[in-house]
Amino acid sequence: MSGGPAPDSVLVYVGLDLVGDGLMKLPFVRALRNACPDARIVWLAGKGRSVYSGALAPLVDGLIDTVVEQAGVGLGWDELRQxxxxxxxxxxxRFDLVIDTQRRVKTTLLLRRIPHRTFVSGAAGYWLSDRRPPRDHRRPPAMIRQMLDLLEAATGKPAVPTVTRVADPESAALADRLLAGRDRLVGFAPGAGGRQKCWPLDRYVELARRVAARGRTPVFLLGPDEADWAARIRDALPDAVLPLQDPAAGALAGSPLLTIAVAAHLDAAVANDSGGGHMLAAADIPLLSLFGPTPPAKFAPFVSRGAVVRAQDFSGDGMDAIPVDAVDAALETLLAAARHGHR
Known part of the structure; x- marks a missing residue:
């Protein structure tokens, strides 16, 4: 680390981690382990639970050593009595490095009491932090980029979120079975938490039809809210694979770990601004993200190879402004870059 020896112990403070939070923070966790390969890393959820001790635990196995949740830390001034x-x-x-990922000054003041050698926090423009970004630094809109900036301030080096392909063995084995005998796979995640963020399903179907005509196999990843789309997709695309609707998926059908394990088999994928998109990103595959009412600068998944198509580029804010031709061309460009090893 810049300015001192590498830390033997690191504590990362978060409020809590829901599934979406945990997926978005994975690049930070990976970059932290890359920066501190030999350190004991503790993940402290001060205000609630963390999926890193539950549903997403296999994804941080070997990256985080200890997860402490519902710790009651950083909540109020009464903590000063103890x-x-x-x-x-x-x-x-005592920790060599404490990284405070939240920005509430009151919480930061409470966290600075944790015995430490170095404390890094972006609260109040890094005012309470022992280390800071360069003077010309501007806070980026994306949460994950803000977290990576904290790590870079702490280490003085670029954050490198190289993917370690950690997967739940059961989910990985099931994905292998569900996709057995299939290759040249391209994924499609047509759902989203709000339908206003969904590119029309008929356009996903048309795009998949074109992909199939070029000798690739479409793989549709449908969540519980999109399960009623399965029959329509199968009717239009008899050769498409819907692994999460396969009876063999069983109880794991709704697990993010299975979606991520399936994603690891894909050559590329297309998704809306959605949880499904972030699950695909967790496998760090080439990903094309479609955006309309939400800003990609803030919400685009973090991947090594990715591209964004915005409705605003076609004189609209609604997802129906995005034409199939534009998405098709962007997907082919992404696939070609991936084949040639370009970022």
Missing amino acids: PALAGTPLAGQ
Whole structure:
């Protein structure tokens, strides 16, 4: 690390991690382990639970050593009456590096009490931080880029979120079975938390038809809210694969881990601004993201190879402004770049 020896212990503070949070933060977790390969890394969820100790635990196996959730840390001034981290499994411990990922000044002041050698926080423009970005730094809109900036401030080096292909063995084996005998796979995640963020399904079908005509196999990843689209897709595309609707998927059909395991088999994928898009990104495959009412600068998934098509580029804000031809061309460009190893 810049300015001192590499840390033997790192504590990362978050409020809590829901599934979407955990997926978006994965590049930071990977970059942190790359920057501190030998450190003991503790993930402290001070205000709630963390999926890193539950549903997404296999994705951080070997990257995070300890997850402490619902710690009751960083909540209020009454904590000043006790030593830092009192009442948690971390009581009495000191950390070489503490990274505060939230920006509430009150919480940051409470966290600075944790015994440390170096404390890094972006709160109040890094005012309470021992290390800061360059003077000309401007806070980026994307949450994951903000977190990577914290790591770069701490280490003085670029953050490198290289993917370690960590997967739940059960999900990986099931994905192998569901896709057995298939190759040249291209994924499509047509759903989203709000239908206003969905590119029309008939355009996904038309795009998949073109992809199939070029000798590739369409793979549709449908969540529970899109399950009623399955029959329509199968009627239009008899050779398409719908692995999450396969009876063999069983109880894992709704698991993010299975979606990520399936994604690891794909040559590329297309998704809306959605949780499904972030699950695909967790496998770090070439990803084309479609945006309309939400800003890609803030919400686009973080991948090594990615591209964005915006409705605004076609004089509209609604997803129906995006033409199939534009998405088709962008997907082929992404596939060609991936084949030739370009970022």
